[in-house]
Amino acid sequence: AQTVTQSQPEMSVQEAETVTLSCTYDTSESDYYLFWYKQPPSRQMILVIRQEAYKQQNATENRFSVNFQKAAKSFSLKISDSQLGDAAMYFCAFNTNAGKSTFGDGTTLTVKP
Amino acid sequence: GAVVSQHPSWVICKSGTSVKIECRSLDFQATTMFWYRQFPKQSLMLMATSNEGSKATYEQGVEKDKFLINHASLTLSTLTVTSAHPEDSSFYICSARVGTSGSDTQYFGPGTRLTVL
Numbered sequence: 001a002q003t004v005t006q007s008q009p010e011m012s013v014q015e016a017e018t019v020t021l022s023c024t025y026d027t028s029e030s031d032y033y034l035f036w037y038k039q040p041p042s043r044q045m046i047l048v049i050r051q052e053a054y055k056q057q058n059a060t061e062n063r064f065s066v067n068f069q070k071a072a073k074s075f076s077l078k079i080s081d082s083q084l085g086d087a088a089m090y091f092c093a094f095n096t097n098a099g100k101s102t103f104g105d106g107t108t109l110t111v112k113p
Numbered sequence: 114g115a116v117v118s119q120h121p122s123w124v125i126c127k128s129g130t131s132v133k134i135e136c137r138s139l140d141f142q143a144t145t146m147f148w149y150r151q152f153p154k155q156s157l158m159l160m161a162t163s164n165e166g167s168k169a170t171y172e173q174g175v176e177k178d179k180f181l182i183n184h185a186s187l188t189l190s191t192l193t194v195t196s197a198h199p200e201d202s203s204f205y206i207c208s209a210r211v212g213t214s215g216s217d218t219q220y221f222g223p224g225t226r227l228t229v230l
Contacts, residue, residue: 033215043204045157045221052216091156095215099145105156 002027002094006104013082014112020067021077021107023092033095034068036077039106040088048090051075079109087111116140117209119222126197127230134192134225136207142187143209147219148180151204163190164213197229 003026013019025034036048051059051068058066063080079086092104116139126132136146145164149157161177163169163184171177179201181193190209194201204226208219 031215037221043151043206043224045206045208047218050218089154097215099210099213099215099217100162101147101159101215101219103156106154108154 002029002032002096002102004092004094004102004104006090006092006107008107009105010108010110012110012112013079015082015084017082018078018080019082019109021079021090021092021109023075023077023104025073025075025092025094025102027073027094027096029096031097033097034066034075035093035095036064036066036075037091037093037103038086038088039091040085045091049077082111084111084113115218115220117143117207117220117222119205119207119225121225122223123226123228125228125230128198129196131193131195132197132227134194134205134207134227136190136192136209136222138188138209138220141209141211141220143190143211144187145210145213146184146190147208147210148182148190148192149206149208151206151224153204157206160192194227197227199229202227202229 005024032053034051038046049061067076089106094102118137120135148160161169161171169182184190206224207222210217
């Protein structure tokens with residue numbers, strides 16, 4: 001079974017600053033996929049970024065990037081130039097190759113103007 | 114593209130009644146659909162996985178006779194909460210995926226808030 005741990009229940013960042021959200025996971029699988037999802041107050045889950053475990057290069061999507069350390073089983077999300085609209089709950093998720101998802105407990109991000 | 118809708122968005126029902134929630138993929142065909150339950154400020158708990166035309170696979174601890182899932186077509190899955198009780202009150206989220214691999218992106222519906230009185 002897979003486990004996903006987000007050790008930061010809450011994080012805060014000043015607008016325009018950079019923040020990093022932590023995520024670690026545990027698995028015995030060699031092929032898997034990692035995701036970060038954003039859930040704003042509307043509760044609609046939105047895909048932020050994804051990473052294939054077989055890829056060494058860290059994924060980047062505009063202001064969002066990940067630091068994927070496969071040996072350490074770590075998958076952190078960096079948000080640069082934080083905006084008020086980034087305020088949300090962020091979930092780290094693990095997908096097995098067969099497609100089963102496991103989510104972390106989430107990190108609530110507050111962006112201060 | 115890749116829009117998933119849920120209906121209703123909010124439902125209030127009396128204890129003992131049944132409630133049906135629909136999940137539709139509007140612009141793609143979903144081989145696989147998932148149903149999650151989410152309590153306030155908590156994570157998503159996978160309840161079941163359904164593939165079109167076959168029986169749903171329920172996670173351990175989820176009562177299959179209480180939470181009936183039907184995936185009758187490639188664009189529609191339904192979750193029926195039978196004989197609902199106050200403890201079933203929660204936020205239910207569905208997601209849909211084109212393929213069956215972990216690499217395939219899941220697209221989430223906006224969720225349904227169920228309140229059982």
